[in-house]
Amino acid sequence: METLVTENGSNSGLVASGLVACGLVACGLVACGLVACGLVACGLVACGSALARADFKARNCSEVREACAGKGFSFTHVPIQEIPGEHLRVCAQGSTCCTQEMEDKFGQQSKQDFENLMDEMSHELRSTFVSRHKRFDEFFLELLENTERSLNEMFVRTYGKPYMQNSEVFENLFAELKRYYTGGNVNLEEMLNDFWSRLLERMFTLLNSQYVITEDYLECISKYTDQLKPFGDVPRKLKAQVTRAFIAARTFVQGLSVGREVAQRVSKVSSTPACIRALTKMLYCPFCQGMPAVKSCKNYCLNVVKGCLANQADLDPEWNLYIDAMLLVAQRLEGPFNIESVMEPIDVKISEAIMNMQDNSAQVSYRVFQGCGQPKPAGMTRSARGVPDVFHARFRPYSPEERPTTAAGTSLDRLRIVWNAMQHSVVDIKEKLKLSKKFWSNLPEAMCVEDRVTAGNASDEECWNGHTKGRYFPEVQKDGLTHQVNNPEVGVDITRPDTLIRQQIMALRVMTNKLKNAYNGNDIYFQDSSDEGSSSGSGSGCTDVCPTDMAGAATEAPVVEADRSGPADDSAPLCAPLALPTILALSALALHRQWR
Template sequence: MCPQGPTCCTITMEENLASLSAQETEGLIREAGRSLQASFNSLHRSFDTYFTELHGRSERSLQEVLSSLGPLYSQNTRLFAELYTDLRQYYRGSALNLDENLSDFWSRLLERTFKASAPTDVTLSEDYFECVAKQQETLRPFGDIPRDMKTKVIRSFVTARSFVQGLLVSADVVKKVSQVSLAEECTKALMKLIYCPHCRGLASVKPCSNYCSNVMKGCLANQADLDPVWQELIDTMIQVASSFSTEPSLDVVLSSIPVRIYQAVHYLQENMDTFTAKVFQICGTPGEPGTGSPTTHEQKKKSGSLTALDHKPSPTAGLRLEIQVSELSSKLREMRQYWVQLPVALCSKVAAGSNSQDNCWNGITKSRYLPGVMGDGLANQINNPEVDLDITKPIMKIRQQIMQLKIMNNRLKDALEGNDVDFQDASEDISGSGSGMCLSGQCARSRPGLYAYAPETNPVGGAAIVYISVCNLPLLLPFTILLLQR
């Protein structure tokens, strides 16, 4: 492995030193990877703690804000608690369709509010309540509040969940890529770089920096191919982090949920007579003639009317969010060029300084290193004088991680549009909602990075994930034959 000439190393010693150089370099790569993983995990803990506190504070304010609803709140605390449970589970990655869950909450709240306002001597059947619920879209009993709140809550929770998934996926990719073993060609090059000077009696002479760069760029060529999609993912994550402070900001959306519910009930009670009259026209008048008339509702409304409530967020909440976004963005930018800077970082530990470039180990003797430095990535190593790589044979484990980064990047971009790709159906005409709808309402989820490997998403139409079942294979055969003929 070492240049021919006087040497104090036997063939066996060279083989042992070559193995040692590979182990030491792999150890440095894993050490750098662990440091980056720790940074991602720190960001995840920081944001998760912040978001969980926001969610908990909003839930704790329920009783304070909604207690004035009287029995409508005290007798339906489970309904409101389940809303927050669903939101929490969705953020944690549960297979919930947030759009449907929020719609179901407002339907159930309408039923309870309508029931509370009805005369006590009238029994309303399940079928009647179902008819009332169906009028929600056309009659809009809560005004525009449900639609407005749904849009903002979905946007906030989709971006928050996608962001934490992005942090976890990035850390997982770093872990897996950092554990990839070095190729045999790289082992020989590292031996020549690090220990051949010892065999020539030049143990104190460090490798030339450009020489080291070529060796490390060759050894880490596949890893450097992560760079374009890695930088794009980091940029998208910074965009998502910045979106948290876009009006309405993340903290305002979460803290205002109880107030928006209160305002919706207040709106319905103020307009209960009009709504009830329209429901009676469509669903029929329940009970005996005359019961449940507008006059009865008017009396009830006056006896238990509500006062409109304005939401006033904490004065320090905005400052804390601003600090959170700033820290996230700053630390993410520091990670942006990790894969192309990794060879430089490794060489800083083994190569000579800039003042010793005429008296450094150049792979043959103590002298200046003349060849130029190769570019980054596998394709640029075709003429690498130090590492003989077959650029047509990329490392598949690393290619799989590149695909994972692309998938996560697509999810984050969809999150910026308020779309949850995990719920996007393959058929655009079936899915009429921006957040995506599943036919059964229970959509299969493949959480990236820590979970099952998912196929790459289709960026068209909200980045729908298309799953091909066995029953569709006969339809694909003619198309496949046509492609093979071409």
């Protein structure tokens, strides 16, 4: 050191030079500058040690290492002490416990954490719609199957061979009801009108087996169905009841299906890069600053999540309207549109209509002969059976032990027990639906009360504000895409709404419209529901809102066989058959006055 003494030879000058040299380093001079001053290597080392002691508030990263290991991270290297953070792109670039690899993996984990949290928060909602849709759908299908089985067994027993020879009329009825329920393009009222027309044709042929009834003649008969009212008032009442009940049941189950699909699709979030960046900063940048145990401030969390779920929040208004409409239709399932109360006794009601036709067969035949002409006698080639020989049986109710059973051995009495349970299910689903209102706009609040996300009830000064531990000052943004224009945490392009969310909004809008119509007993048909983003069935076949009761216009007889051909018999006499007693003339006059 003596060789470095200045001209005055003062040791103090040496010391001063050393201090100055160290001070120069502290001011940022590079090592070569010190060498230029003539300091030897040992002087540099001594100076560096002094600086380390002066500046080394660098924190130990052991707590970060433990926290990362506890979360299952596997890093190539975790610093023992803080290092310069110039390599970081999301977290602060000062002294840090994070390498570039750590920050990248934190970003990936932030995305996964958010998706998992969204999945967890929406799990109950999704499960509700999935399980209730399955439960109601299975019940309604079982109800249809049991009703058809009940009618078939009762009619075989009651009407025997005449029924079995014409059972396809009833099979077609239930096939069409099932096709409607499962989403087919079926106009319920037209289908029911066709059923009664076909039943009239078959019964008229059976009751007048002494005549040759051609296909053209049957078409003529069908034109008089509304005037004749051969089945009494049963078709009108049953049509109104079945139509309302099936519209309500099908639309309600479709509504559950749409709710299920919307919940499942929307809960699968697709996070933007800006959202992932904000989540990483909120969830894992405290690790980089050596504070892995510090959770985010609640308001800070709210701004981040509202920015990430801006589009989901826009679903809320349409979702709430949909829930309100579902609740209205649920009321119908409990009250006058109860499908079980309509379907369970349908065999009795149809049998009543058949009995009415049988009791009035003479008058009906006389009126038909007046309007369509008298058909040719069958001669000796066909049996001239009278009315009593055809539908001689009368409806005899089953005793409880004779009630038909399902394939699983469950009687219709058991099905009524199931329906009672279903009534409780209606009450249950109504409560669940009410709880799901405002679900999407409430998500940020629900997420940001989680202890694993935010500091909870900790002091405002003890939470992570995005930069350090301390109070979060920015204002919490409102819900929805347009309100995120000034979100301080997430950059949101408010001019580009999420396409998937907009499709779900449209699906809900379409379904809400159908539910409102179903509540009023009307059905609505959408030409192509996929154009509207709806996942529901294709509707009833109406191009507009169908009235509950159709006007009493003449209905063309439906085709029963594949080919209905043959010339009309213009030579048929127009007088009443000689076999009918004279009293029919008086009955016809009375009926004529009544129809007028």
